[in-house]
Amino acid sequence: xxxxxxxxxxxxxxxxxxxxxxxxxxxxxxxxxxxxxxxxxxxxxxxxxxxxxxxxxxxxxxxxxxxxxxxxxxxxxxxxxxxxxxxxxxxxxxxxxxxxxxxxxxxxxxxxxxxxxxxxxxxxxxxxxxxxxxxxxxxxxxxxxxxxxxxxxxxxxxxxxxxxxxxxxxxxxxxxxxxxxxxxxxxxxxxxxxxxxxxxxxxxxxxxxxxxxxxxxxxxxxxxxxxxxxxxxxxxxxxxxxxxxxxxxxxxxxxxxxxxxxxxxxxxxxxxxxxxxxxxxxxxxxxxxxxxxxxxxxxxxxxxxxxx
Numbered sequence: 001x002x003x004x005x006x007x008x009x010x011x012x013x014x015x016x017x018x019x020x021x022x023x024x025x026x027x028x029x030x031x032x033x034x035x036x037x038x039x040x041x042x043x044x045x046x047x048x049x050x051x052x053x054x055x056x057x058x059x060x061x062x063x064x065x066x067x068x069x070x071x072x073x074x075x076x077x078x079x080x081x082x083x084x085x086x087x088x089x090x091x092x093x094x095x096x097x098x099x100x101x102x103x104x105x106x107x108x109x110x111x112x113x114x115x116x117x118x119x120x121x122x123x124x125x126x127x128x129x130x131x132x133x134x135x136x137x138x139x140x141x142x143x144x145x146x147x148x149x150x151x152x153x154x155x156x157x158x159x160x161x162x163x164x165x166x167x168x169x170x171x172x173x174x175x176x177x178x179x180x181x182x183x184x185x186x187x188x189x190x191x192x193x194x195x196x197x198x199x200x201x202x203x204x205x206x207x208x209x210x211x212x213x214x215x216x217x218x219x220x221x222x223x224x225x226x227x228x229x230x231x232x233x234x235x236x237x238x239x240x241x242x243x244x245x246x247x248x249x250x251x252x253x254x255x256x257x258x259x260x261x262x263x264x265x266x267x268x269x270x271x272x273x274x275x276x277x278x279x280x281x282x283x284x285x286x287x288x289x290x291x292x293x294x295x296x297x298x299x300x301x302x303x304x305x306x307x308x
Contacts, residue, residue, distance in 0.1 A: 155181030
């Protein structure tokens with residue numbers, strides 16, 4: 001079982017290279033920079049090491065006998081627990097084709113040999129800092145109770161907040177870690193990436209129309225943030241929403257309000273923050289010309305009866 005080193009003060013770097021000279025050069029430099037260094041001579045050895053200990057960063061030679069660096073990186077990134085560990089490729093190959101291969105395999109950076117130690121250390125500091133920011137943001141999302149998860153370009157789950165993980169498990173009928181976007185949602189994701197989060201419409205999961213999926217943007221190379229929302233029965237009739245000048249989201253908030261839900265309930269149902277719900281309600285009250293939730297709920301209830 002792989003162990004995370006929680007109490008360590010030194011960052012852990014795994015250097016994977018079949019060149020003893022490169023290993024010695026990097027080991028001395030990283031140790032001098034205050035890091036703990038592990039070494040592997042090939043991809044298979046690297047995978048065995050990472051099965052036991054999760055490093056903070058991986059420096060990976062692209063061209064090695066046996067499992068090359070590209071395939072090694074792909075195998076490592078299949079593990080959701082390693083999705084946030086930065087991988088820097090090292091190689092004498094500077095062709096665009098190899099750079100693209102490294103990034104597509106899950107690498108965050110690419111340096112060519114001979115390695116310039118000062119440059120390598122600077123890149124390591126940047127990528128370790130970015131990884132820590134991502135981990136901190138993810139921890140904050142977990143605490144906030146949002147229904148968020150991230151997938152890679154192939155639609156495979158990278159991580160999920162506990163709330164989204166439960167929804168995915170309930171929907172998928174298996175472990176959420178096995179979740180992969182079906183082809184129709186992969187096509188939607190490609191379109192959403194091209195349009196951007198503000199212009200991308202939500203989509204229902206094919207076999208569960210109660211669950212709606214929203215594209216939130218690209219949070220890291222090959223990491224796309226999505227939001228789940230359980231929205232069955234949560235919308236006013238579209239024609240009524242349009243007549244009042246409400247957005248679709250405002251119509252959803254008003255519909256749940258008319259069902260007696262509190263602001264916090266609405267936030268949890270729609271995967272929003274309570275503050276965002278408050279802002280939507282301010283807009284709703286202004287558009288309806290009312291001053292409180294009771295009057296707004298009465299208008300929504302009347303609309304529902306007229307269109308039922």
